[in-house]
Amino acid sequence: MFFPRSFNSAVRVSIAFSIMALARTTTSTYSQGGIDPFRINEVAPGVYVHFGANELMNAQNAGAIANIGFVVGSDAVAVIDTGGSIREGRALREAVQRFTDTEIKYVINTHAHPDHVFGNAAFEAPAIFVGHHNLPRALAINGPFYLKAFRREMKSALDDVKIVPPTLIVDDEVKVDLGHRSLIVKAWRTSHTDNDLTVFDPTSGVLFAGDLLFVQHVPVLDGSVLGWLKTIGDLTRIPATRVVPGHGGVSDWPDALAAERTYLQRLVSDCRDLIKRGIPLAQATDIAGTSEKSNWELFDEYNKRNATAAYSELEWE
Numbered sequence: 001m002f003f004p005r006s007f008n009s010a011v012r013v014s015i016a017f018s019i020m021a022l023a024r025t026t027t028s029t030y031s032q033g034g035i036d037p038f039r040i041n042e043v044a045p046g047v048y049v050h051f052g053a054n055e056l057m058n059a060q061n062a063g064a065i066a067n068i069g070f071v072v073g074s075d076a077v078a079v080i081d082t083g084g085s086i087r088e089g090r091a092l093r094e095a096v097q098r099f100t101d102t103e104i105k106y107v108i109n110t111h112a113h114p115d116h117v118f119g120n121a122a123f124e125a126p127a128i129f130v131g132h133h134n135l136p137r138a139l140a141i142n143g144p145f146y147l148k149a150f151r152r153e154m155k156s157a158l159d160d161v162k163i164v165p166p167t168l169i170v171d172d173e174v175k176v177d178l179g180h181r182s183l184i185v186k187a188w189r190t191s192h193t194d195n196d197l198t199v200f201d202p203t204s205g206v207l208f209a210g211d212l213l214f215v216q217h218v219p220v221l222d223g224s225v226l227g228w229l230k231t232i233g234d235l236t237r238i239p240a241t242r243v244v245p246g247h248g249g250v251s252d253w254p255d256a257l258a259a260e261r262t263y264l265q266r267l268v269s270d271c272r273d274l275i276k277r278g279i280p281l282a283q284a285t286d287i288a289g290t291s292e293k294s295n296w297e298l299f300d301e302y303n304k305r306n307a308t309a310a311y312s313e314l315e316w317e
Contacts, residue, residue, distance in 0.1 A: 038064075038091045040099070043242070043250050044204035046072040046181070048099060050083075050092060052247065057115060057150060059157040062087040066115040067244055069208065070096050071201055073178020076105035079127075080199050080208045082119030086160040089119020106130055106176050108185060109166065110210025110246065111193045112138035113222075114146045120164035130176065131166030132187045132195040139163050170197060188212065191228035192220070198235070205241035207253060215248025218296035219260050221306040225268055225313060232261050263292045271311045284311050 041049050049069035057063045063084020070079045070092070077096055082089040096104055107123045108130040110116055117139070120129065143163035151158050168174070176183040184200040192211045199208040212231060214220065221228070240253040270288040279287070288307035293299045 038095065040095045043244065044201075044206050047201060047204050047206045048072070048095070049244055049250070050095070051249070052083075052115070057084050057154060059154050062091075062157045063115060063118055063150075063154060064088045064091075066113075066246055067248075068092055068116070068119075069244060070104075071178065071181070071183060071199075071204075072100050072102055073181035075102065075179025076177075077102050078106040078108055078176055078178055078183055078199070079104055079123060080108050081110055081116040081210070082107060082122060084115040084118045085154065085157045086119060086122055087157060089122025092119060093122050105178070106168075108176070108183075108197065108199055109135060110197045110199070110208065110212075111135070111195050112142060113193070113211065114150060116210070116246070117164070118146075118150075118158070118161050121160060121162040128168050129164055129166045130168045130170060130174075130185060130197075132197050133169050133171050134195040136165045136169075138193065138195045139165050188231050188234075189227045190223040191231040193223045196223075196231075198238070200238055200240060202239070205239075205253075207238055207240035207243045209235070209243050209245050211246035213243060213245040213248075213256060214260060215245045215251055215256060216297050217247045218292075218299050218302050219263055219306070220302050221264075221267075221309045225264055225306075225310040229261065229264050229268070232257050232264070259295060263289065263296065266292050267306060267310045268314065271307065271314045272317075275311065275315050281308065281311050 039050060041051065043049050049067055051067055052065040053061050057065055065084055066081060068081040068083050070077055077100060079092065083092060104123060104127050107120065107127050112135055147158060147161060170185055170187040173184060173186045176185055181203045186198050188196045196210055196212050198210060198212060212235065235257060236254040243251055243253045243256050245251065267289040271284065274284040274288060285304045285307040288311065289303050
């Protein structure tokens with residue numbers, strides 16, 4: 001998700017659940033560290049997801065608002081994103097231990113936003129932290145700011161949170177061997193952010209898309225709208241069958257990309273037209289993308305920010 005630089009208010013995230021529609025999903029529920037209940041859903045054999053709550057990051061939910069999960073191989077486990085607090089990270093770690101005795105060898109961060117990385121410190125060496133080649137810089141620049149800004153809302157829920165950079169850098173693509181199961185970890189051009197990764201499990205056909213995919217929640221632009229559209233085109237070539245988005249329910253692949261692509265294309269088309277007509281930015285943000293409003297949740301909260309970013313990018317074409 002997007003965390004505005006001004007940070008005058010907490011960021012709202014909407015999660016749409018479609019778990020019951022899955023052909024095969026098992027659920028385990030338990031309480032841990034103030035996250036009650038902490039549900040784990042097996043969305044495919046050996047692939048587990050905790051779906052984030054439809055709430056603001058706050059002390060009560062311990063920042064548990066993004067989709068996080070893990071994949072189990074015969075020799076190792078890979079955790080994919082760690083949540084919005086150390087409490088959520090610990091809850092995820094305990095969930096792994098409830099499902100398997102296999103060691104957590106990899107912790108993969110799909111990008112640098114707090115709801116995906118604030119739980120990192122719950123996972124310690126010898127775990128290998130995996131991230132985009134731009135992730136260390138993004139964490140170094142924005143991490144302290146995120147901690148300061150969210151502490152106002154979350155207070156003690158952020159105790160013990162540390163910014164943990166990756167130890168395995170992904171420049172293009174790496175394979176992570178879990179034993180009889182390998183994950184393909186891919187770094188992408190600047191899109192949602194400048195440090196987005198995806199994680200594909202060919203064994204199950206499940207793709208963890210991170211925030212390169214939003215379902216029902218309006219896409220949030222913190223990188224490049226043109227880059228994101230190019231990335232969507234490339235993403236369609238991944239031979240997945242289902243996808244876990246950064247926010248939203250598990251969906252069919254690649255059909256899940258259609259709504260997001262339409263929204264971003266409309267944003268580009270509107271901004272180019274407004275720029276051509278000489279409409280200034282202050283007015284353009286009230287117009288661009290608004291025909292898409294009925295298709296998305298939290299549209300009013302995020303579309304103006306998206307329009308500002310898209311207009312600023314496109315006026316330099």
